[in-house]
Structure formats: C-alpha cells, structure tokens
Amino acid sequence: MSETKALESMIGEEYKYGFTTDIEYEDFPSGINEDIVRLISEKKNEPEWMTEFRLKAYRAWVEMEEPSWFNATYEKPKFDTLQYYSAPKNKPKLNSLDEVDPNIRETYEKLGIPLDEQKMLAGVAVDAVFDSISIFTSFKEKLAEAGVIFCSISEAVQDHPELIKKYMGSVVPARDNFYAALNSAVFSDGSFCYVPKDTICPMELSTYFRINNMNSGQFERTLIIAEENSHVSYLEGCTAPVYDENQLHAAVVELIALDNAEIKYSTIQNWYSGDENGKGGIYNFVTKRGACRGKNSKISWTQLETGSVVTLKYPSVILQGDNSVGEFFSVAVTNKMQQADTGTKMIHIGKNTKSTIISKGISAGRSNNSYRGEVKISKKADNARNYSQCDSMLIGQTCGAHTFPYIESANPTGKIEHEATTSRVGEDQIFYLQQRGISEDDAISLIVNGFCKEVLKELPMEFAVEANKLLGIKLEGSVG
Amino acid sequence: MLELKNLHAEVEGEGIEILKGVNLKVSKGEIHAIMGPNGSGKSTLSKVVAGHPHYEVTKGDILYNGESILEMDPDERAHAGIFLAFQYPVEVPGVTNTTLLRESYNTIAASRGREELDPLEFDDYIKEKLSLVEMNPDFLERSVNTGFSGGEKKRNEIFQMAVLQPTLSLLDETDSGLDIDALRIVSDGINKLHGDHDAIVLITHYQRLLNYIIPDHVHVMINGRIVKTGGKELALELEEKGYDWLESLETVNGEAK
Ligand SMILES: Nc1ncnc2c1ncn2[C@@H]1O[C@H](COP(=O)(O)OP(=O)(O)OP(=O)(O)O)[C@@H](O)[C@H]1O
Ligand SMILES: [Mg+2]
Numbered sequence: 035m036s037e038t039k040a041l042e043s044m045i046g047e048e049y050k051y052g053f054t055t056d057i058e059y060e061d062f063p064s065g066i067n068e069d070i071v072r073l074i075s076e077k078k079n080e081p082e083w084m085t086e087f088r089l090k091a092y093r094a095w096v097e098m099e100e101p102s103w104f105n106a107t108y109e110k111p112k113f114d115t116l117q118y119y120s121a122p123k124n125k126p127k128l129n130s131l132d133e134v135d136p137n138i139r140e141t142y143e144k145l146g147i148p149l150d151e152q153k154m155l156a157g158v159a160v161d162a163v164f165d166s167i168s169i170f171t172s173f174k175e176k177l178a179e180a181g182v183i184f185c186s187i188s189e190a191v192q193d194h195p196e197l198i199k200k201y202m203g204s205v206v207p208a209r210d211n212f213y214a215a216l217n218s219a220v221f222s223d224g225s226f227c228y229v230p231k232d233t234i235c236p237m238e239l240s241t242y243f244r245i246n247n248m249n250s251g252q253f254e255r256t257l258i259i260a261e262e263n264s265h266v267s268y269l270e271g272c273t274a275p276v277y278d279e280n281q282l283h284a285a286v287v288e289l290i291a292l293d294n295a296e297i298k299y300s301t302i303q304n305w306y307s308g309d310e311n312g313k314g315g316i317y318n319f320v321t322k323r324g325a326c327r328g329k330n331s332k333i334s335w336t337q338l339e340t341g342s343v344v345t346l347k348y349p350s351v352i353l354q355g356d357n358s359v360g361e362f363f364s365v366a367v368t369n370k371m372q373q374a375d376t377g378t379k380m381i382h383i384g385k386n387t388k389s390t391i392i393s394k395g396i397s398a399g400r401s402n403n404s405y406r407g408e409v410k411i412s413k414k415a416d417n418a419r420n421y422s423q424c425d426s427m428l429i430g431q432t433c434g435a436h437t438f439p440y441i442e443s444a445n446p447t448g449k450i451e452h453e454a455t456t457s458r459v460g461e462d463q464i465f466y467l468q469q470r471g472i473s474e475d476d477a478i479s480l481i482v483n484g485f486c487k488e489v490l491k492e493l494p495m496e497f498a499v500e501a502n503k504l505l506g507i508k509l510e511g512s513v514g
Numbered sequence: 515m516l517e518l519k520n521l522h523a524e525v526e527g528e529g530i531e532i533l534k535g536v537n538l539k540v541s542k543g544e545i546h547a548i549m550g551p552n553g554s555g556k557s558t559l560s561k562v563v564a565g566h567p568h569y570e571v572t573k574g575d576i577l578y579n580g581e582s583i584l585e586m587d588p589d590e591r592a593h594a595g596i597f598l599a600f601q602y603p604v605e606v607p608g609v610t611n612t613t614l615l616r617e618s619y620n621t622i623a624a625s626r627g628r629e630e631l632d633p634l635e636f637d638d639y640i641k642e643k644l645s646l647v648e649m650n651p652d653f654l655e656r657s658v659n660t661g662f663s664g665g666e667k668k669r670n671e672i673f674q675m676a677v678l679q680p681t682l683s684l685l686d687e688t689d690s691g692l693d694i695d696a697l698r699i700v701s702d703g704i705n706k707l708h709g710d711h712d713a714i715v716l717i718t719h720y721q722r723l724l725n726y727i728i729p730d731h732v733h734v735m736i737n738g739r740i741v742k743t744g745g746k747e748l749a750l751e752l753e754e755k756g757y758d759w760l761e762s763l764e765t766v767n768g769e770a771k
Pocket of ligand 2: 558601686687
C-alpha cells in the first residue's frame with residue numbers, strides 16, 4: 035500500500051556522522067597471534083602483569099568458538115586480516131588541548147562535541163576516544179579536587195595499577211565469552227573512572243567513541259568503580275564514518291558498586307548502520323556487566339540503541355549485595371537491514387534484591403529487533419523481585435520483532451512479573467494526528483517519542499535533547 | 515463551503531466501492547445532519563472528506579471553498595479548517611493531550627499566518643476551552659484517549675474542536691456513548707462554537723441529539739448514496755418509521771446497484 039511505503043521511506047534519513055577524518059596512522063601489522071598481543075602491550079608500555087593478562091585471554095580465545103545462538107545472520111568478521119591496533123600518528127600527551135591533532139579536534143566539533151572546556155556542556159566531563167585511543171579528557175583537575183579519577187584506561191594502568199589489578203576482569207572475566215576474551219587480549223583504550231568513598235561525582239562523565247579507521251577493529255575497555263556511599267552518572271556516545279565494509283566493535287564495560295553506591299550508565303549508540311541493502315555498518319558485539327557488590331547498591335543501565343548493522347548486547351547486573359537494585363531501560367531502534375538482539379540479565383544473589391527491566395523495541399524497514407532477557411533468582415535470594423516490561427512497535431509490514439524472556443527461580447519467595455506488548459504504528463494513528471494538522475513526519479515522531487517516554491526520561495537531562503533529536507533523525511525524513 | 519459532486523470512493527487497492535455517487539452542498543452558518551443504517555457509508559464519507567489514505571476517490575470531486583481538495587494531504591486539509599470528530603477516537607500512548615493540542619494549534623496557526631502561543635499562553639487558552647465542555651483538567655496531562663471511557667473520548671473530541679476552531683466540523687456519532695448530562699453539556703458546547711462563519715455536519719443515529727443541535731437539513735444515506743434530504747422533521751419521521759421505506763428509493767434511482 036502506498037501509505038505504508040511512504041512510512042517506510044521516511045524512516046531512512048541519511049546518516050549525518052558518516053564523514054571520514056584524514057589523518058595519519060601508526061603502522062601496525064594486521065592479523066592476530068601472541069606476538070601481536072605482545073606488540074600491543076609493548077606499544078602501550080605496559081607492565082608485565084598486564085601483558086600476561088592479555089596473553090592468558092588470547093590463549094583462552096583461541097580455544098573458543100564464535101557464538102551463533104542469537105537471532106541475527108551476517109558475514110563473520112575476518113579475524114585474521116583485521117587490524118587490532120590503530121593509533122593516530124601524532125598522539126598527544128593528553129595534557130593540553132593544544133596538543134590534539136587539529137583534524138581530530140575538528141571531527142569532534144563536527145559531531146557537536148567541542149573539546150574546549152569553555153564550550154562544553156556545563157557540568158559534563160568528556161573523555162574523547164578516537165579509534166580506541168583516548169585523545170583528551172576534560173575537567174580532569176576539577177574532578178581530581180573531588181577525588182574522582184577520570185582518565186583513559188591506558189593511563190590508569192600506568193598510574194593506578196593496584197585498582198586495575200584488583201578490578202579489571204573481576205566482573206567480566208576474560209573467559210566469559212568469545213568477544214570478551216578477544217577484547218581482553220587486544221583492548222587498546224577506553225575510559226576509567228574511580229569514585230572514592232562518600233563522594234558524589236560533581237559532574238556527569240561521558241565518553242565519546244569515534245571509529246575512523248576503516249580496517250581496524252575497535253576494542254575499548256571501560257571500568258567504573260564506585261566506592262561506599264558514592265554516586266556517579268556516566269554516558270557514552272558512539273558514531274562512525276560510512277564505509278562499505280563492516281567494522282567490528284567489541285567492547286567490554288565493567289561496573290562495580292560497593293555498599294550504598296550508585297552507578298547510572300547511559301549509552302547513546304549511533305554507529306553507522308549500513309545502507310538500505312545492509313552493506314557496511316558496525317558490528318556491535320559488546321559485553322556490559324555491572325556488579326552490585328555492596329549492600330543497598332544500585333546500578334542502572336539506560337540505552338538508546340539506534341545504530342550498527344548488527345547489535346548483540348546484554349547489559350547485565352549481578353545483584354550480590356543484600357537490598358541491591360538493578361535497572362535496565364532500553365530503546366532499540368532498527369531500520370533498513372539492521373539486526374539487533376539486545377536485552378539484559380538480572381542475576382539475583384543477595385536477599386531483597388530488586389530489578390526492573392523496561393525495554394522498548396522499534397522496528398522499521400526490513401530490520402529485525404529481538405529482546406532477550408534473563409532473570410535468575412538464586413537459592414539464597416530471599417524476597418527477590420523482578421518486574422519486566424517489553425514493548426515492541428512495528429512500523430510498516432516488512433520488519434520483525436521478537437521477545438525471548440528466560441526466567442529461572444530457585445527460591446520460592448521470589449516474585450517475577452513479565453509483561454509484553456506488540457503494537458503497530460497504524461495508519462489510523464497517523465491519520466488521527468494528521469487530521470489534527472500534524473505532518474506525517476511529526477506524527478511518527480510523536481508516536482515513537484510517546485512510546486519510549488518511560489525510558490527517555492531516565493537519560494541524564496543534559497542528553498535528553500540529544501536523544502530526542504537522534505530519534506527524530508532516525509525516524510523522520512522526506513516523505514517518498 | 516463544502517460541495518461533494520457525484521463522489522465515488524473505494525477501499526484503496528481492494529476495489530470495494532463504498533461511496534457510490536454522493537452529492538451534498540453545505541454552506542457557511544449551516545448545520546447538516548446525516549443519518550442512515552449501519553454500514554451505509556457515513557463514516558467513510560467523513561474520512562474521505564478529511565483525506566484518509568485508505569480510501570481512493572475514483573470519480574467526482576470534493577470542493578472546499580470552491581476548490582478541489584482531492585490532492586491535499588490530511589494535515590493540509592486540517593490547516594484549511596476541516597475538522598473530524600472521530601466515531602472511534604484513536605489512542606496515542608505517551609503523548610499527552612496538551613502536547614498534541616499545542617502542536618496542533620501552533621502548526622495550524624502557523625499555516626494560517628496566525629500567532630503561535632507559548633506554553634504559558636497556551637495553558638490559559640485551553641483552560642478556557644475546557645470549561646466549554648466541562649472537562650476535568652486532569653485529562654490534559656493524560657495520554658491522548660488512552661484508557662478514556664467511550665464517553666470521555668467523545669467529549670475529548672469536542673474539546674479539541676473547541677481548541678482548534680475549525681471552519682468545517684464533521685462530527686461522526688459524537689452523541690453515541692455520551693450519558694444524558696454529557697450529551698446536553700457537549701451539545702451546548704457545540705452550539706456555542708457554531709456561528710455564521712463555520713458549518714457543521716453531524717452524523718448520528720438518534721433524533722435526540724437534534725433536539726439540542728437543530729439542523730437546517732437532514733440527509734439520509736443508504737448504500738453509499740444520499741437518497742433523501744429534508745428538514746428537521748425528517749429525523750422525526752425516520753425515528754418513527756425506520757429506514758425500510760427508503761430502501762426502495764435507492765433502487766428506483768437506478769445507478770446505485
Ligand atoms: N477499509 C475497509 N475495508 C473494507 N470494507 C470497508 C472499509 N471501510 C469501510 N468498509 C465498509 O464500508 C461500509 C461503510 O462503512 P462506514 O463505516 O462508512 O459505515 P457507517 O455508515 O459509518 O456505519 P455505522 O452507522 O455503523 O457507523 C461498511 O460495510 C464497511 O464494512
Ligand atoms: Mg460510522
């Protein structure tokens with residue numbers, strides 16, 4: 035039907051972040067073996083224990099099989115021709131903005147993220163990661179006054195080895211899964227954040243990941259530790275240029291919350307999602323997990339997933355501490371040929387632990403959007419509670435939405451509630467709004483924003499506007 | 515103001531003809547009532563005038579202020595002052611009544627070169643309109659029609675009409691679902707909104723509504739065509755006799771079957 039076609043075509047506006055930055059890269063051999071892993075470690079001037087960590091992970095990875103249990107089909111990444119390390123030649127010393135390659139600075143300006151502290155959103159500290167290398171971290175001094183450490187993982191390995199040794203791999207062990215093992219072997223950089231006891235982090239922290247190099251895989255590593263009675267809110271944003279080839283992005287994020295600590299982790303993911311025929315785009319195979327180690331601790335994941343051609347991602351919370359709370363708020367938009375298999379795991383171990391899952395999937399074009407969630411209540415988790423709500427919205431007739439909830443309860447006092455709905459953006463809904471004078475584009479935007487409202491309001495305020503804009507870009511366009 | 519000329523329409527892509535040659539002329543300041551049996555095409559007529567993409571006009575024309583509007587999108591027709599109160603108002607979860615109405619009001623205002631209202635001004639403006647249909651302000655912050663009772667949805671439609679101030683209002687069975695008091699309140703509201711510069715087309719099954727809102731003309735629609743037109747008294751006659759006696763008119767006229 036013509037109307038449906040119009041609906042479908044409008045959803046595909048061009049990707050605005052698809053430009054490439056012309057800079058020189060350090061030479062680095064492609065492919066992977068123990069020597070390459072050592073070379074990465076050497077490039078980064080790492081201590082022996084770090085090299086060992088990597089090698090162990092590499093050896094585990096070699097033994098592992100690439101998983102294929104998810105609801106997505108794609109051409110497998112070519113692990114033996116991939117480049118596992120990529121760094122701009124003029125890598126600055128991260129001390130002053132003046133040392134950042136002007137081309138890279140311009141890239142961030144174009145993305146709407148000025149690195150100049152004066153120009154930045156008030157109250158947001160940014161770590162800019164370009165092709166897996168941290169380029170610049172702003173507001174470092176101000177954060178240091180509060181005792182908060184916010185720097186690149188590479189710096190943390192040098193300057194805070196005791197923290198890295200203690201926590202890295204403690205939530206996502208190297209052997210956890212295929213991509214986590216690979217990441218543990220070859221990770222290049224990422225963000226590190228440590229919030230000491232009794233501290234409320236004075237500003238939002240955020241990392242902007244930018245993939246530029248066409249041939250390199252992206253393996254970032256993020257580690258956030260919130261000590262007793264501390265609080266931190268963190269946001270990551272991601273964009274990449276348009277290339278015909280698929281690029282692999284396999285990050286690992288670990289969060290640790292001790293007694294009464296709270297970590298709020300938000301993601302706005304807008305990697306390049308390929309063209310109408312599914313050519314190009316990022317493979318987003320990420321392992322994100324938080325551990326509520328302390329009693330009364332809380333970890334919230336909020337994600338707005340709009341990009342990538344294939345996304346496999348299940349930000350999870352291990353609820354170890356008594357009375358700890360885990361939350362997962364997600365909006366996943368797929369369009370064109372995108373495939374997303376995303377959801378969460380809530381593992382209840384402590385007593386009186388509580389988890390909430392709100393997932394909103396929007397599928398358009400010929401895309402496929404799956405929610406996969408696991409709620410597990412272990413034997414000792416008396417009075418554990420979970421509430422899950424998974425809503426899917428379909429736009430047009432050629433997309434798919436699926437829900438795979440897994441529930442496992444070993445304790446009879448546990449309560450698990452699950453609700454799921456599927457709706458279609460109907461012609462009648464659009465006609466109703468158009469009859470009220472609202473254009474077709476705006477009508478879809480209104481309907482989708484209404485559908486996602488519960489999740490969008492969980493994003494830090496500074497980014498709410500950005501999120502709305504992104505949904506708009508993703509779902510509006512010229513009516514064909 | 516509105517002129518339908520031998521209007522034929524079918525379900526797009528399926529070739530099922532529903533409107534089979536409708537002729538109707540509505541002038542400024544008038545109130546018309548359209549009655550007729552279930553499935554005769556009354557709602558379809560109102561949707562076709564408002565531009566619903568599901569129906570295709572295969573023959574004839576719709577003139578609005580003397581010009582054909584067949585090529586106009588539904589939102590453009592709304593900008594031009596056409597308003598449809600739906601028989602089955604649609605739910606829009608997560609979008610509040612205020613959000614929808616402010617966006618509607620301002621888009622329509624902009625398209626007509628009128629001044630847009632900022633959120634505070636708009637707040638005052640709609641509070642005043644609420645009282646016209648005696649609607650509880652709580653409804654402003656609720657999602658559009660979501661979980662509204664049948665009667666509440668109908669009242670909400672007329673509230674929207676009050677806010678948007680259309681020049682041609684098509685009210686599709688607004689009376690169905692309203693309780694006795696609500697019917698009186700909503701009818702009073704419609705009467706207050708009506709003046710010399712706008713026109714109203716009421717679709718209804720019940721002559722009772724027409725005691726509150728007095729029509730200038732009453733039309734009977736059967737099987738996709740208007741088969742009889744009269745004054746207010748025609749409604750009384752229909753109430754008494756039903757539609758059977760008119761079914762024959764439809765075939766006498768020929769072309770319909
Ligand atoms: N999209 C559609 N596909 C198929 N048939 C349709 C469609 N829309 C309307 N019809 C049919 O057209 C006829 C007229 O429907 P319409 O809703 O206009 O009737 P109505 O006069 O408003 O009836 P009521 O008094 O019950 O509201 C009905 O037989 C209906 O089933
Ligand atoms: Mg009807």
